[in-house]
Structures are given as C-alpha cells and as structure tokens.
Amino acid sequence: MCRSKGLRITGPRRIIISVISEMADYPDIVELHRRIQAVNRRISLSTVYRNLRQLVEAGMVIRHTFEHGRSRYELAGRLHHDHLVDHKTGKLIEFHSPELETLLDNLAAQHGYKVVGHRLQVYVEASTAADPQD
Template structure:
C-alpha cells in the first residue's frame, strides 16, 4: 500500500502524493521527468499542480523512496528506489536506459574514496554508448 510507504517515512498521506507514487509504480517507463509525471496525471484527469509534483518528488527523494538522475543532455529523471542499488547505461541514439550492478566497481569506488581521504556517501556512474538494438530509434525511458 502506498499510504504505508508515505507514513513509514513520516510524510502525511495526501492525494497528490499517493497519485504520484502510484504513477511511479505503475508507469511503463522506469525513469520519468517531473513534467512527464505532471502531464500523465493531468491526462488522467487529476488536478495536481506542477509545483506539487516537484515538491513531492523532492520529499520522496529526501525520504529515500526515489532516486534522482541527471543523464547528460536530458532533464532530471526520477526512479523508484526498489531492489538493489544499480547504475545506468544510456543509449545516446534512442535514449534507452539499462541498469547494471558491478561489485568490482562498487568496491573499487569505496577504496578510492578512502585512499583520497573521503568518506564516501554517494556516487553517480552513468555509461553512454549506442545500443545495437534493432529497435534503436524511438525515445523511451
């Protein structure tokens, strides 16, 4: 239940928040911009201000429910924080996003940070390339 999720992180359960959260859970695209979320909700007949979408996303992020990614060239996208940590590879041609996890890289990052005297708190790793996908033409998330 989405209301549980909100309560668990100390957020009031409100209609806009529920709608946004469940859109993120049910949408076809895993990575969505604030605009896209706003538009899809509007098309679904909801009356939710764009500012509210931005506010809710910021709160969800602070609460750890979602993650924010800034792929190069594109707008900021948001993704539900489900399952294990992963990084992304983005097709420069069609915009397709694949996820991956690599223990070697993860470990190495921690070692590097330590060696340089940093306490690692986060990281952003995105690979860019062209996918050899036949359907590599249209944009999707």
C-alpha cells in the same frame, strides 16, 4: 512509508507514488505529469514538482540528472543498479555487474576505504558492430 518519513499521505502524493512505482522507465517531470494526469486531471505540474521534491528529500524517490540535463525519477529501495545512457537519444538501460561492484570494493580498499554507495552513468552510442536492441 510516508508516515515513517514524516510526510502526510495526501491524495495527490498517493497517486504520484503509485505512478512512479509502476514505471518501467525513467520519465522526466513533464512525462511523469502526463501519466499522473491520466489518473487524475486535477493534479497540477506544480503539485508534482512540490511532492517530488519532498519525496526526494525523504529518500523515497531518486532523482537522476543525466547528460541531457533533464531530471528523471525512480522509486528508491530497488536493487542497486547502474545506468547506460544512450548519448544520442537519452534512453536509459539499467544494469547490474557483480564484477564492477568487486572492482570498486577492491579499488577503495587499496586506498584504505570501504564503498558505502555509488552511482555510475556510462554514456554510450550504438555501434555499427552490434544491434542496440540486444
């Protein structure tokens, strides 16, 4: 994939992509760097920043900026999904809603448009009526 995007395959870049591809969450750059250093202690924070910028520009990694201001990262090319963001903790919950997709398609069509992509971030907080772990 790197070659097709015009990027060299370097050792640090290979490790960064590997760590990102194995993540089940959305770490900020500090946490991502900690995980990368668990694989190779010689990879500096500036190397992670530089490579992430290039991977985002190449469309291989998605950078999300949520309410708390910290950017978080995920590998591109996954099935489309949206996010619930816990307003207090910053925890991210992925969801996919065919009904929401249909609603957005219909709304765009009503105005003479076609949806070609979207990002939805819904900020939530735990309610007393429901268990936030459900």
